Amino acid sequence: MxxxxxxxxxxxxxxxxxxxxxxxxxxxxxxxxxxxxxxxxxxxxxxxxxxxxxxxxxxxxxxxxxxxxxxxxxxxxxxxxxxxxxxxxxxxxxxxxxxxxNHFPLAQADHTVLFGGGIGVTPMLAMAWELHAKGADFTLHYATRSAERCAFADVLPGLPFADNVVLYHDDAQKLDLDAVMPAPNPTTHVYVCGPQGFMDWVIAHAEASGHATDHVHREYFSADVDASGDSFDVECAQSGLTVTVGPDDTIAKALAREGLKIEVKCEEGICGTCVTDVLEGEIDHRDQFLTEDEREDNDQICACCSRGRGKLVLDI
Ligand code: FES
Structure with missing residues (x-):
């Protein structure tokens, strides 16, 4: 990082x-x-x-x-x-x-396949630059609704990796995941960024094809996060503060009202700014930021949206 x-x-x-x-x-x-x-x-x-x-x-x-x-x-x-x-x-x-x-770095791979949907092409272009500079084997699949909505179209043909970019438009030649999803392989990594529906589609297809979850890398731009739920208590081990987080409240907001500030930025569980260490308690993860492995460790929480089941003890 x-x-x-x-x-x-x-x-x-x-x-x-x-x-x-x-x-x-x-x-x-x-x-x-x-x-x-x-x-x-x-x-x-x-x-x-x-x-x-x-x-x-x-x-x-x-x-x-x-x-x-x-x-x-x-x-x-x-x-x-x-x-x-x-x-x-x-x-x-x-x-x-x-x-x-950087929460979305490239992994070491023999073959890399990038999927960018609409505005999700932005990190994929940077990845393509880096992979090209390394002489790596990669393809960038860039899908938009139509040619009329295809940003960067003027610069793509002049890029040094233009031959590695394949364009798709929903109203013409649509992206066919059955045709382009690579076979699962320990040295192949897949990356996806775009609107939620596009990402869900590509991720589900990649995992159904047999790709390991940790080989399907994802970056969310926004998320429809539901941060509501049953009330729970949060104890802050370092400060000694204890607050109750109500059904429509968040940990970050409840603590801020008592003068204990956790920095937040996106407030929808995608940027990782608010990640806080958890010492005790069961976490109800609502974010898109933490990986499955990090969730299973049960020792970090996105305080802007995730909740506790019962009491949580935070290391702040
Ligand atoms: S503020 Fe972005 S994940 Fe919480």
Whole structure:
């Protein structure tokens, strides 16, 4: 995992691309922090309701420390961050950024298959850059609803790994997972990013094909998280504080009301900012961030959305 830091970067270029996707090129005064493919940054967004942080994957060549490239989908159904960014961001202005952080790194593999659905192509492009630089064997399958909604279409043919990219459009040549899913193999890894339905489809197909869960890597952009449930108590071992988390409350909010702050960013269980160590108790995981193995360890919780069954003791 890379170190996280606060940065003020300049929007060197804004391109309003197909599919309601805004492409941004961010630059700094000197070399940008090192990144590996799969990394994302947190971008501060000033919404009418106040400042919020949103997470965006880096889409450019990870080896290029002169610029970072983002693709930001304007999603009116999201909680307002992307719509505000589309309205506010202008070339030449500055933005506040934290990161980079990487919860979606490439594993060592003989063969890598990348599936990007819509805006989910962004981390896949960075992965393709990195795999190409290593001379690795890989294919990027990029699916969009139509050619009219296919962002990055203008740059794809000129990329040095253009021959490794296969485009699909739902209204023309649709992605056929039966045809392109690789056979399971200990040295083959599959990566998927995109809308929830796309991800569920690819993940289910990969696992049904026999791929081990830890060889099917996934990055969620947003999640329909249900954080409600029965009340439970949370005891904080270090501070001595105990709170009750009500049916529609979260651990982070309940503790914040008592003055104990756990940092949160996405508040929907996808970024990992709020992960907190658990000393005792049974966790009811609601996030998309922790892996199955981490869940089974029962010693970490995403405090923005996950719950306890009975009492939890946290190491804070
Ligand atoms: S704040 Fe993002 S996972 Fe909890």
């Amino acid at each position: 890379q170190n996280s830091s606060a940065l003020v970067l300049t929007v060197a270029e804004r391109i309003d691309d197909k599919g309601d996707i805004m492409r941004l090129t961010l630059t700094g005064e000197g070399p940008l922090p090192e990144v590996a493919a799969g990394a994302h940054i947190d971008l501060l967004v000033e919404t009418p309701e106040g400042p919020i942080w949103r997470q965006y994957s880096l889409a450019g060549d990870p080896a290029d420390r002169t610029q970072w490239q983002l693709g930001i989908l304007k999603d009116p159904d999201s909680r307002g961050g992307s719509v505000a960014l589309h309205q506010l961001v202008k070339a030449g202005e500055t933005v506040h950024v934290e990161g980079p952080r």
